[in-house]
Amino acid sequence: MHILFCNWRDTRNPEGGGSEVYVEKMAAGLIDRGHRVTIACARHAGAPDDEVVDGIRFVRCGSKLDIYLTTAARLLLRRYGRVDLVVDVQNGLPFFTRLVTRRRVVVLVHHVHREQWPVVYPGLTGRVGWWIESFVAPRLYSRSRYVTVSEASQYELTELGVDRERITVVHNGNSPAPRVTVKRSASPRLCVLGRLVPHKQVEHAIDALVAVRRRYPDAELDIVGSGWWDEELRAYARAAGVSNAVIFHGFVDDVRKHELLAHAWVMVLPSLKEGWGLVVGEAGAHRTPTVAYSTAGGTTESIDHKESGVLVDDHAALIASVCELIADDPWRTLLGEGALAKSHSFSWASSQEQFAHVLET
Known part of the structure; x- marks a missing residue:
């Protein structure tokens, strides 16, 4: 045909x-x-x-x-x-x-x-x-x-x-992740991957970074992707006082994307709605767990709550869960192993x- x-x-x-x-x-x-x-x-x-x-x-x-x-x-x-x-x-x-x-x-x-x-x-x-x-x-x-x-x-x-x-x-x-030599960051590092548009709610990831930096002042956030909401997000980071800790990478190739996922401690997916959340599996291939909203829809199937990542109900819970994962190495490692196993199941x-x-x- x-x-x-x-x-x-x-x-x-x-x-x-x-x-x-x-x-x-x-x-x-x-x-x-x-x-x-x-x-x-x-x-x-x-x-x-x-x-x-x-x-x-x-x-x-x-x-x-x-x-x-x-x-x-x-x-x-x-x-x-x-x-x-x-x-x-x-x-x-x-x-x-x-x-x-x-x-x-x-x-x-x-x-x-x-x-x-x-x-x-x-x-x-x-x-x-x-x-x-x-x-x-x-x-x-x-x-x-x-x-x-x-x-x-x-x-x-x-x-x-x-x-x-x-x-x-x-x-x-899920595609097999390309081989990368990048190791996990020595300091706390969050990552957001997706189009920069309002309904992806990347502002919530910036809010999580602000909270993490209260305990870990060297923490940073990688924002990977491009879109028409870029300038608004940059202004939001400046207003939050973390513009020096938020790196806007724009549109990157596949290898660079996986390097950044491998470098991160936690992936944040604050999107209002996701049919599935392809980025969850991409992060999981590097043992990087994801925190996402349970109300987003498909995330309840791409993430096994408290096995391969964490699903939360609201903005406050998202910030609290990110902070908890950053502070608890064994918990983050356990979820990372679950995320890897989950990524291999599709x-x-x-x-x-x-x-x-x-x-x-």
Whole structure:
């Protein structure tokens, strides 16, 4: 089959994250099974409009604001050639592919954005976005099969009216960590990995650093990733009096990312919502445990509470748990071993097989 993924970004995009990794891993698995795959996504600096990477064709057009309509129009006009199946990746908004093709459409949802709309788009824009996601999309794709990455997201989709029997859960996998020579930092070091956007709530990690530094004044925080909330976070660190202890690394390559994860004592994942939390497994590969919010959804499956990391209910508990882990070496070591074991329990090969089975049947 020729399979078209409609996704707003790709992994080379500076704003790309775990959901883009998932899409491209699934695409690679389909290539290995003999299918043709095209990924339609938004343009960004430094990437050509049309290229083939590892057998996957990337077609980039439009911006992150008009990518949805642009992609739908190109599909209607058959600009991608003959397409046998469409994977409509719904990151809040669908691509409305059901309106422009008679081919089968599978909807891929990482998580439901109920809590994020008012944070990222306050006012009318956010309300319209949530109406499209919660009311329009479930009805538009009422005959389509869904794939999501966690049981938490599956449950939220059923709350929106998607029939449970049409939803298949295909978890994220974990890639073997590249070999790095970096050792654990001699002084306390926290790490945050992800896009710099409001709903990732990186400010909470900065708050945790402030608390840790009361006892360990040499503690530092590595912020890995880029995004449009960068300047606001820098201002927040300055206002908190820790700008000299917060290092903004921006977008880094895979090896550097794993060096920073191996260097850290604790990874903080203060995100408002996560479909899974791919970074949890990446940190776990270096025996670095994660503290995250239990209310984020997928984190309750990517983290085994008090076995491979810690799940907390609120901001105060997150700060307290980070401080406790930093101060308690045996507890942190125990969770680190659990995080390593947990990271080995999910593989991309298994996820690719499950995903391909959904599309092929």
